Amino acid sequence: MAAPATSGVPAAHHLTRVPGLLYGGDYNPEQWPEEVWAEDVVLMRQAGVNLVTVGVFAWGRIQPGPERWEFDWLDRLLELLHGHGVAVDLATATASPPAWLVRAHPEVLPVTADGVRLEFGSRQHYCPSSPVYRAAAVRLARALAQRYAGHPALALWHVHNEYGDHVTECFCAESAADFRRWLARRYGSVERLNQAWGTAAWSQQYGELAEVEPPRRAPGPVNPTQQLDWRRFCSDALLACHRAERAVLTELSPGVPVTTNFMSMSKPLDYWRWAEEEDLVSDDAYPDPADPQTQVRAALNYDLMRSLKGGAPWLLLEQAPSAVSWRAVNLPKTPAQRRLWALQAVARGSDGVLSFQWRASRAGTEKFHSAMLPHRGTDSRGWRETVRFGAELARLGSVAGGRSRAETAIVLDWESWWALELDEHPSARMRWSTLLLPWYTALHRRAVAVDFVRPGTELGGYRAVLAPNLYLLRPETAQWLSEFTAQGGQLMCGPFSGVVDGHDQVHPGGAPGPLRELLGVVVDECWPLADGATVPVELRDGDGTLAATLWSEWLECEAAVPVARYAEGPLAGRPAVTRHANAWYLGCHLGADTGAVLDLLLAAAGVAPVLTVPEEVEATVRTAPDGRDHLFLLNHGHRAAQVALPDHWRGARDLLTGTAQADRLTLGPLDAAVLLHPRTAT
Numbered sequence: 001m002a003a004p005a006t007s008g009v010p011a012a013h014h015l016t017r018v019p020g021l022l023y024g025g026d027y028n029p030e031q032w033p034e035e036v037w038a039e040d041v042v043l044m045r046q047a048g049v050n051l052v053t054v055g056v057f058a059w060g061r062i063q064p065g066p067e068r069w070e071f072d073w074l075d076r077l078l079e080l081l082h083g084h085g086v087a088v089d090l091a092t093a094t095a096s097p098p099a100w101l102v103r104a105h106p107e108v109l110p111v112t113a114d115g116v117r118l119e120f121g122s123r124q125h126y127c128p129s130s131p132v133y134r135a136a137a138v139r140l141a142r143a144l145a146q147r148y149a150g151h152p153a154l155a156l157w158h159v160h161n162e163y164g165d166h167v168t169e170c171f172c173a174e175s176a177a178d179f180r181r182w183l184a185r186r187y188g189s190v191e192r193l194n195q196a197w198g199t200a201a202w203s204q205q206y207g208e209l210a211e212v213e214p215p216r217r218a219p220g221p222v223n224p225t226q227q228l229d230w231r232r233f234c235s236d237a238l239l240a241c242h243r244a245e246r247a248v249l250t251e252l253s254p255g256v257p258v259t260t261n262f263m264s265m266s267k268p269l270d271y272w273r274w275a276e277e278e279d280l281v282s283d284d285a286y287p288d289p290a291d292p293q294t295q296v297r298a299a300l301n302y303d304l305m306r307s308l309k310g311g312a313p314w315l316l317l318e319q320a321p322s323a324v325s326w327r328a329v330n331l332p333k334t335p336a337q338r339r340l341w342a343l344q345a346v347a348r349g350s351d352g353v354l355s356f357q358w359r360a361s362r363a364g365t366e367k368f369h370s371a372m373l374p375h376r377g378t379d380s381r382g383w384r385e386t387v388r389f390g391a392e393l394a395r396l397g398s399v400a401g402g403r404s405r406a407e408t409a410i411v412l413d414w415e416s417w418w419a420l421e422l423d424e425h426p427s428a429r430m431r432w433s434t435l436l437l438p439w440y441t442a443l444h445r446r447a448v449a450v451d452f453v454r455p456g457t458e459l460g461g462y463r464a465v466l467a468p469n470l471y472l473l474r475p476e477t478a479q480w481l482s483e484f485t486a487q488g489g490q491l492m493c494g495p496f497s498g499v500v501d502g503h504d505q506v507h508p509g510g511a512p513g514p515l516r517e518l519l520g521v522v523v524d525e526c527w528p529l530a531d532g533a534t535v536p537v538e539l540r541d542g543d544g545t546l547a548a549t550l551w552s553e554w555l556e557c558e559a560a561v562p563v564a565r566y567a568e569g570p571l572a573g574r575p576a577v578t579r580h581a582n583a584w585y586l587g588c589h590l591g592a593d594t595g596a597v598l599d600l601l602l603a604a605a606g607v608a609p610v611l612t613v614p615e616e617v618e619a620t621v622r623t624a625p626d627g628r629d630h631l632f633l634l635n636h637g638h639r640a641a642q643v644a645l646p647d648h649w650r651g652a653r654d655l656l657t658g659t660a661q662a663d664r665l666t667l668g669p670l671d672a673a674v675l676l677h678p679r680t681a682t
Contacts (some may be wrong), residue, residue: 013032015280016155018050019134020397022315022352023390027052029077030061031361037077040359041084048390052081052315055091055144056161057123060098063140069326071147082153089259089317090154092144096123096138105132113217115427117195118167122365123441125166127170128237129178134244141245144361149253154587157249158317159242159260161587162284168268169234171214181211181218182233189511190301194210196503197225224422225504231418231537233270239277246277247520262308262557263318263435264301268413269422271562272454275308284356287341289331292439295636298344299618300440306349307452311403313351316342321355321382322370333368335385336670340634342389343672348634349621351400353393393653396674399630406449409465410440412453412618416472417502427528429550435468435589439494444594447609447619448602459484466598468494470515474502478514484520485582490605492598493519495551497528511553512585520559520580523587527552527571534568537576539596546593553587560585563600590624617667629677630655635667641668651678 016022024044029037044052052543054077063069081088085533102120111117118125141159148154164277169175187193190209199205206212213437215230216221217669226543246258249352263273264285275281283305287294305314319342323332326585333341342353361373374382411603440461443450451462461467465484469491470477476499485491498512507513511523521633529535530549540563552566562575577597580586584601586594613620616637622630630651635641643665645652652675653660665673 011268016051016087018155020050021393021400022051023047023393024049024051024352024358025053025355026318026357027054027359028057028357030058031363032074032359033077034073036359037080037282040373041080041086043378044086044358045084047372047387048394049086049358049372051087051089051155051354053089053158053354054078054081055093056174057096058091058160059093059096060276060429062093062144062164063098066104066210069143071218076151078151080307081153084434086153088151088153088175089156089158090144090148091158092137092141092157092160092243092249092619094140094241096618097126097133097136101132101136103475104131105376107172107174108133110167111172113171113215115171115216117172124162126167127172127175128167128234128241129175130668131174134241137241138244138248139246141680143253145249149256154253154256157253157258159249161244162239162261162263162325163242163247164235164266164268165263166226168238169230169309170216170407171216175237176213178212178237179230179233180212183212184209184213184585185500185643186229194512196231197223198503198505199223206618221423227422228415228419229503230267231589232270232415235414238269239274240628242274242566243277247485249655259315259317261659262305265304267414267417267432270322271304271416272310272412272414280311281305281308281314282317283314283350284325284402285345285637286318286320286565288327289327289337290294290327293410293437295341295344295446295618295634296441297437298341299444302348302350302439304344304451304452306404312392313349313401313403314343315352315354316350317354317397319345319353320370321372321386322374323368324524325366325369326642330368330648334670335381337508338385339389339392340636340670342393342671343632344618344634346393346399347394347622347634347674348619349402349622352504353389358431372394373420396603396630398504398628398655399622399624399674402624402630404449404620406451407461407605408443408448408450408602409453409457409459409462410436410450411455411465411467411470412452413470413472415475416470416504419472421467422504426496426526427551429528429531430471430589432469434550435494438591438594439588439598441592442598444618445595445615446599447611447613448607448618449610449620449633454480455597456480456596459489462489463607464490464492464601466492466601467550468492470494472498472502472504473498473500473513473515475514480520481515481583482518488582490582490584491518492586492600492601494586495588514557518580518583519578520557521575521585521587522556522558524554525553535569535588537564537590537593538567539564539577544596546596548588549591550589550590552576553648555587556587564597611643611646613643617641617643619643631675631677633667633673633675635666635671638669640668649675649677652676653678
């Protein structure tokens with residue numbers, strides 16, 4: 001039995017040492033005269049702000065020339081914030097090189113696949129492989145760490161900003177040389193590269209590594225394995241930049257945690273590898289009010305962030321208080337959405353809610369982006385909501401550091417994602433997000449807790465593992481999944497899996513490659529569906545008819561038994577869904593009907609929902625470090641919802657209202673409740 005809390009005062013965050021949950025946002029004081037700063041810190045305290053991110057785009061202000069440094073303003077700012085009880089997430093400012101650097105070294109600017117060198121005037125205008133950029137960035141990080149490592153305001157280091165947002169790759173000569181060095185480390189010889197890339201096709205053989213260039217624009221489709229290796233290299237090149245800055249910060253300020261802000265489920269960077277370099281995973285998330293599934297996509301992204309470091313709490317480092325500025329039409333959040341979606345992040349593992357940004361900008365690209373303190377100032381509705389939510393979030397401090405438990409896992413392999421979306425496939429409609437979302441949506445609607453896992457993760461504690469797609473599959477991954485089923489776990493694999501190896505070469509015998517024995521099926525031929533076409537799929541024993549879209553396969557059962565068959569079309573009567581012992585194979589894309597098949601697997605696995613709730617209600621549980629469970633109930637619907645509470649939750653107190661609950665709880669439209677369990681969990 002864990003010891004109960006001994007005080008009503010929230011414990012300090014295990015990494016940042018700031019008590020309770022974190023609340024605040026990006027603060028850009030370099031955009032304002034200093035007399036505004038004094039007003040800002042007073043308002044921050046009024047709003048309950050306890051952490052702000054400083055210096056993200058301040059390189060030109062900190063270092064206005066090659067040998068000129070201006071720290072006095074930043075000294076005064078940090079002292080001012082600290083004096084008002086506001087901690088600082090200090091950025092290294094390396095996302096936007098200053099004009100003097102790119103004019104002295106124009107080779108720093110990135111080059112597109114078409115050979116166009118991009119100009120100064122935006123942000124992230126640098127080549128990741130540029131030794132000039134890397135040296136300048138490390139020098140700046142070192143200067144900041146030397147000056148502020150011991151500053152009492154410093155709670156967190158923030159490296160760069162949104163790596164891979166605008167520049168994920170550069171095709172200049174420096175990048176080409178770096179790519180060749182990367183290939184030399186990977187393959188060792190040109191002969192091994194030729195074999196891996198299959199260069200016998202289209203007479204693409206190389207006589208030496210010096211002949212290899214990045215996959216620039218070409219007359220036709222470019223070698224797919226070259227493209228796959230390029231994706232790997234680009235992620236690694238940006239990671240090398242991050243590692244160089246992090247090494248300086250770790251050297252000069254040991255004990256101060258380091259983060260860099262991720263961008264939810266972002267394709268260009270393998271976040272499994274990146275998370276290994278973070279003390280605290282942080283995310284920038286911008287749910288779209290115009291998207292009817294936005295709460296599902298947000299939950300998916302938050303579950304990923306929590307999973308990247310094995311369930312450790314993460315931090316929502318950026319969100320929009322209302323509208324963003326970069327969509328074609330920027331819908332504002334309603335006050336209820338602002339509150340509900342912020343609570344959703346906390347429900348799924350975030351130890352705080354931070355926004356971009358504190359004070360709305362008057363100039364620049366982001367001047368129409370919403371802020372905690374809008375253009376209208378303290379007379380605005382947005383400001384009143386900022387203050388109101390700050391007070392509400394403070395009531396949830398007991399959940400800080402809390403973790404969630406899941407019995408279901410989804411396999412996510414970034415390299416397989418990259419390979420899946422290469423050129424010249426049977427269908428360009430088979431995209432990772434398209435395949436994943438129906439599986440996750442079904443779990444979300446059923447209030448089934450889920451983690452994401454990378455291949456090779458220890459799967460003890462999981463009852464069910466889902467792999468919506470594993471187009472690229474290594475034998476060791478197949479063995480990992482086989483061992484899971486041998487130990488009693490239920491596995492379901494989605495279509496177009498086990499097709500190629502790590503070099504994007506088709507497995508001998510075709511799909512599902514190394515999964516063939518485990519799944520008990522073989523794919524005779526891929527059978528993609530035309531846009532808009534559907535094919536009825538009948539579950540066995542008359543349990544219903546589903547609709548396949550986008551994709552189907554001519555399956556042959558070797559050891560598996562059909563669970564569902566195609567009812568019409570050229571595959572009529574052939575198996576669409578199969579089962580072999582504990583291994584299920586979904587050989588088609590069922591879209592919104594995916595849940596009907598997942599129900600069969602979840603029942604076989606004995607996976608139960610967090611709580612039985614109406615369809616529009618999201619239910620999650622976080623267990624605090626002191627063992628107390630917190631039940632989050634979020635009504636995403638536009639009608640009131642009734643939630644029946646099981647016996648062990650009766651008497652729980654809603655931290656948002658302070659009221660104890662009986663056997664039934666009513667949630668208004670877009671409303672929420674956070675129940676603190678009346679007893680300490682065992």
